[in-house]
Amino acid sequence: MKKVEAVVADAAADSVVAAIAEHARTGTVGDGKIWVTTVDTVMRVRTGEMGDAAI
Template sequence: MKKIEAVIRPGKLEDIKETLSNFNIHGLTISQVMGCGLQKGRKEYYRGTEVTLNLLPKVKIEIITKDNHVEEIINLIMKEAKTGEVGDGKIFVYNVEDAVRIRTGERGESAI
């Protein structure tokens, strides 16, 4: 099993959710996060003073999936999230040792 974490622009969330749903990928966790990278933030003025905001709002999508679905999910997310501009986000893939469905006690891939 693998865990896919995608950190994306907030405006792309609905498109990605819809695309994943169309491919029968329904189990995901969404978090609102803040982050910085090459996008470097933006400057705003607060009471006449310039303030640099380098932490920008992002959305993190977490998906646990079978090993053979990883590339398909990555490609779906990339297709919907890519604008070609700095700040499109990142995708990370981790190994998952085990999963347990609390309701039934199922373990491993049957729990996801």
């Protein structure tokens, strides 16, 4: 099984989903699924940045 994960700003979510779907679609079984979920909090450990600044 292969897996790709991405955390992006809300404003970029639709275009990221579209790009992944466009380039991953072969039309055969196994192309996969895309889930879009909310991330409540993000912290960049190295700098302590929070929220969008940490993405």
